[in-house]
Amino acid sequence: MGFKTNANIYKNRELRIYKTFVTGNRQTVGFHHHRFSGARTVHTGAPLLGARLLSVEELFARGSLQEYLKRLEAEYSECLTLVNHSAMEERCSEEELRAKRSRVSLLAPLVQSIRELDTKHKEITETEALLRDEDPELQELAKLERDGCLHDIQDLRQKILDLLIPEEEADLSDLILEVTAGVGGQEAMLFTNEVFDMYHGFAQHHGWSFDVLEHMTSEIGGLRHASASISGPESYKRLKFEGGVHRVQRIPKTEKQGRMHTSTMTVAVLPQPTEISFTINPKDLRIDTMRASGAGGQSVNTTDSAVRIVHLPTGVVAECQQERSQLKNKEKAMKALRAKLYSRKLEEVTSKRYNQRKVQIGTKGRSEKIRTYNFAQDRITDHRIGMTVHDVKSFLLGEELLEEMNSSLQEFSNQETLMELLGENDQGGS
């Protein structure tokens, strides 16, 4: 669950960054409930297209959200009644009943939280009266109680928002990360290497495994193209916001005249399907190895164990040469191929839904410039949400700063999802 996860990660890691989102001339605190103010301030620049992150309070102040919650509560009660009564009366079909039952179990935690929230609201009204009591001790007590209530309300609201955001099919997957140098020659390749390292750092930061599949270097230590298989809890769910064109602005090491260059690289994030959810017909594959010519077997001893697999119907290719074992290379290439084919399939489904969004996922996102790393100004700006953080060097470690940017993207994406649910695609107004 989106919001909650972020909050938990912050709590667990004792990582409490005070975040202010300056939006126009208004200042609001993000979704998180931060009890500490601390280390770093993040500024978001002029937001694009009027997009901005709303606070929990602002969201709950919206009539549309309140109505939506009421509708869900009503639906829950209706389903519950039906499920309880039809056990005796057999009014609806077995299938209908099953659907209602799963709806009940799906909505139960949400409705429970909504009711708890109502209770807390009542409690707070009761304490209001005590706050005006003449006894200073009683007043102090009431104050404490009210603070506690406010805190609980905040938590419950957060919980409700979390429960509203549906899980996506691919969110539970592992993934394949691909980096490819774009415009800018050697400099672009050097930057590609740094970005690949950044995600390696991000994976380590989260305790995910990071297994290199392809790694094609350039002459001076850059990277033309590389891919890695990443797996661990929520790995895809978090990294999916990283896909797109990343732009670097700096004076390259290779530059003699000290001129500033702008180069790009592309990140693609492909969810890794499970064996069950996605199958490939072996007949559609052509496997190339170094052992294709001659008699093979005992009569040949090679160390080149590279494997390339071509999916004939689509022409999609995956290769691996990272391992000394040919079988391992084949397994890894197969893994990459599955992810490539799966994401093609997935995009057909999701592209329509994501079309209107600012935080893009999939092919469309891949061709769009999402982020700029400006070394001269020591800043990183994400163009989708107009957020800027400082300290490029720390950002490239793939630790707290990237985490923070990533969390904001996630919050923003969640908000977009929520607005869609509420039928409010217009993000501008409040």
Place this chain on the structure above:
Amino acid sequence: MWRRSLGAGCRLFGCRSAVPQGIWGSSAVRACSAPVLPALSITALQAMDSWRKHFEERGVPEPEESSHYIMAHLFGAKTIQSVEQGKLTEFLSREETEQMWKLCTRRLSRMPVQYVIEEWDFRDLTLKMRPPVFIPRPETEELVELVLTDLETMCGTEDALDALHTCVEVGCGSGAISLSLLRSRPQLKAIAVDQSQQAVDLTRENALRLGLQDRLQIHHIDVMKDPEAALSLCTRASALVSNPPYLFSEDMSKLEPEILRFEDPSALDGGEDGLNVIKQILTMAPKILSDHGRAYLEVDPRHPSLIQQWVEVNVKELRYVETRHDITGRPRFCILQKRELIQGPRVGSGLRN
């Protein structure tokens, strides 16, 4: 093929080196001696590039891979890609340079890379390699895959059932097949035999390194000379696996020097039709296997049909199940199964015919 190049960046080497060009020039090639150690410090990239060139000049196959693997080995890594980029552009220490020169000089004599660095990967195992013990080929990884898939269909995924099963391997070499099976099936037991003492020793060493020695019996037995010794040790096995010598004798002389000069010919030469050891194994198979037990062989692509015909005539207790192909589509693996012997008087009457 599509392998990337780590080269370049090393063009400076010629200017940097104080050693006259002539040393690596034609005179050295004619003398066929090892290139002289560079007088000045060089980086890993430069060392690899210069050795790639030597290998190329001397016609050593896989010149780039060879220099990469040897360099990676010196850095304690498996592949050069997994070595930190920065390390490759740093200067090597004197000892590292000397070691690189020593190992690459061995490769120059056409010693296989696997022997030079004394290890190689087989499936998910890293095995110690030592001449003249046969270096496992990638096809054999597929043979193991085949056996594992079959074992799973026979015994399911439950480990407990494996405890009842034993695999027998004839010609274990470095131990690759048996050790892979044991690693993948934590309750399975195996018996491995080989005619070479060096192979037996290496299998034992690899088993110890992998902590699999408790479930593996290793015996120094030549099944051609003393089949009885093998039969007395191995009975009622669920599976008999072998990558026996299967090359045709006439093809032996055409082998690359890597194989011909360094690997044990008795692990490769299968006689005139490559079937000598295969026939012996199949003759022994019914006595080694339990009912419905299976034999899995890696063979030459010309063999499967010959084996099927031969077994039908000569080993009635075996049923030829099927031929499987390797990754390149060559008929490479044979599966045979022991028929269930029909007990009771009907057998007797049948035999009288």
